[in-house]
Amino acid sequence: MSSSIGWGLIGASNVARQWIVDAIRAQPDSEILNVLSSSEERGARFATENGIPAHTTDIDAILTDANVNAVYISTANQFHCSQTLAAASAGKNILCEKPVALSIDDARKMIAACRDAGVVLAVNHHxxxxxxxxxxxxxxxxxxxxxxxxxxxxxxxxxxxxxxxxxxxxxxxxxxxxxxxxxxxxxxxxxxxxxxxxxxxxxxxxxxxxxxxxxxxxxxxxxxxxxxxxxxxxxxxxxxxxxxxxxxxxxxxxxxxxxxxxxxxxxxxxxxxxxxxxxxxxxxLYHYALAAFSNAVRGTGQPAATGEDGLAALxxxxxxxxxxxxxxxxxxxxx
The missing domain is CATH 3.30.360.10 (Dihydrodipicolinate Reductase; domain 2)
Structure with a gap:
C-alpha cells in the first residue's frame, strides 16, 4: 500500500469524537474520509463537527472505497464481529474497540479472517x-x-x-x-x-x-x-x-x-x-496506540494490543x- 492511510470510522461514538479523531490526525499521512452511523442525523452532525468530508448509514460505502485502508470500529459490542469480518473481506486494516467480541468463537473468527486477508487486527486496550x-x-x-x-x-x-x-x-x-x-x-x-x-x-x-x-x-x-x-x-x-x-x-x-x-x-x-x-x-495514550497501529499497517512492528490480546482479555x-x-x-x- 501507499504510505498514506485513509480511514473510515464505523461508529460515530463518544470515544471516536473525544480521542480517536485527534489521534488519527496526529499521525503523518493519515486522514479520515467517512463516518458510519445508523442515524443519518447523528452521522451528519458528527461529520460536520469533526471536519469529516462524508458520512453514511451504509457500511458498504466505506468498505468499497479504495481510498480507505483502515477502519476504526466503535459500534455496539454485538456488531464488532460481523463488521470486522466484512472489513477483513474488503481488505481493510481494523482497529476494534474492546471487547473484541462477545464470544470466544466470534473472536477467533475475527482473528482468522484478518490473518487470511493479510490485514492488521488491533484492539483498543488503551x-x-x-x-x-x-x-x-x-x-x-x-x-x-x-x-x-x-x-x-x-x-x-x-x-x-x-x-x-x-x-x-x-x-x-x-x-x-x-x-x-x-x-x-x-x-x-x-x-x-x-x-x-x-x-x-x-x-x-x-x-x-x-x-x-x-x-x-x-x-x-x-x-x-x-x-x-x-x-x-x-x-x-x-x-x-x-x-x-x-x-x-x-x-x-x-x-x-x-x-x-x-x-x-x-x-x-x-x-x-x-x-x-x-x-x-x-x-x-491514543497517539501512541495509533502510531503503533499505523506502523503495523505499513509493515513495521505490531499494534499495541493485537487481536490475540483482545481474545485473551475476553x-x-x-x-x-x-x-x-x-x-x-x-x-x-x-x-
Whole structure:
C-alpha cells in the first residue's frame, strides 16, 4: 500500500469524537474520509463537527472505497464481529474497540479472517499505552521489587450520564465486566506478562444499572507463581482515584491516578530506603496506540494490543462473569 492511510470510522461514538479523531490526525499521512452511523442525523452532525468530508448509514460505502485502508470500529459490542469480518473481506486494516467480541468463537473468527486477508487486527486496550504503566512494566521485568507476591487494582469511578445507555441496561453486551474490568485484565496481562489461572468474582447491581447488569465488582485472580490479584471496579463511586499496587519481596510499586484515558499517573517505589517517586514522561495514550497501529499497517512492528490480546482479555472477562453468576472459582482457559 501507499504510505498514506485513509480511514473510515464505523461508529460515530463518544470515544471516536473525544480521542480517536485527534489521534488519527496526529499521525503523518493519515486522514479520515467517512463516518458510519445508523442515524443519518447523528452521522451528519458528527461529520460536520469533526471536519469529516462524508458520512453514511451504509457500511458498504466505506468498505468499497479504495481510498480507505483502515477502519476504526466503535459500534455496539454485538456488531464488532460481523463488521470486522466484512472489513477483513474488503481488505481493510481494523482497529476494534474492546471487547473484541462477545464470544470466544466470534473472536477467533475475527482473528482468522484478518490473518487470511493479510490485514492488521488491533484492539483498543488503551491503558497499556499509558507511560506510567509502561515504566511500571519495565521495573517489574527488571526485578525492582523482587519476587512478586500480590497486586491490587482500583478502577472505581462514576459513569457520566452521557456514557450510560447500553452500559447499564444491556444484559448481554453491557455491564462493567466487558466495558471496564476487561481493561484492567489487559493491563494486568501487560504488566505481569502472563495470564491468570483461576478467577473468583462478586458483583453489585442496582445502584446505577438495572435488570441485573453489574455496576460494581470485586475480583480475585491467581496468576502463575502463586500471585494473588484483587480488582475493585465500579460505575458508582465518585471522587475515587484509580490506581495499582504491586507488592514484592523487596518493595512495593504504587501507581496513582493511572486508570483513565488521560496522559496521567504518578509512580512511587517504597522499600527499605523509604518512598521515592519514579519520573514518568507522559504521552497521549491514543497517539501512541495509533502510531503503533499505523506502523503495523505499513509493515513495521505490531499494534499495541493485537487481536490475540483482545481474545485473551475476553476469555478472562467471560470467566469472571461465569464466576459472578455461579458463585464458583473458575479455571481460565485461553484459546
Amino acid at each position: 491503558l497499556r499505552c499509558n507511560a506510567m504503566h509502561q515504566k511500571l512494566q519495565q521495573l517489574l521485568e527488571a526485578g525492582a521489587i523482587g519476587q512478586l507476591n500480590a497486586v491490587r487494582v482500583f478502577h472505581a469511578n462514576f459513569l457520566p450520564q452521557a456514557l450510560q445507555g447500553w452500559r447499564v441496561n444491556d444484559p448481554n453486551g453491557g455491564g462493567l465486566i466487558l466495558d471496564s474490568t476487561i481493561h484492567d485484565i489487559d493491563t494486568l496481562r501487560f504488566l505481569i506478562g502472563s495470564n491468570p489461572t483461576h478467577v473468583m468474582a462478586m458483583t453489585q447491581s442496582g445502584r446505577l444499572a438495572h435488570d441485573g447488569v453489574e455496576d460494581g465488582i470485586m475480583v480475585v485472580m491467581r496468576f502463575p507463581g502463586d500471585v494473588l490479584v484483587q480488582i475493585h471496579g465500579s460505575y458508582t463511586v465518585p471522587f475515587s482515584e484509580g490506581g495499582v499496587e504491586f507488592y514484592g519481596s523487596n518493595g512495593v510499586l504504587i501507581g496513582r491516578d493511572c486508570m483513565s484515558q488521560r496522559a496521567a499517573g504518578r509512580l512511587f517505589m517504597r522499600n527499605a530506603d523509604g518512598e521515592k517517586e519514579i519520573p514518568v514522561h507522559h504521552h497521549n 476469555a478472562i472477562a467471560l470467566a469472571i462473569r461465569e464466576s459472578a453468576l455461579t458463585g464458583r472459582q473458575v479455571e481460565v482457559e485461553i484459546p
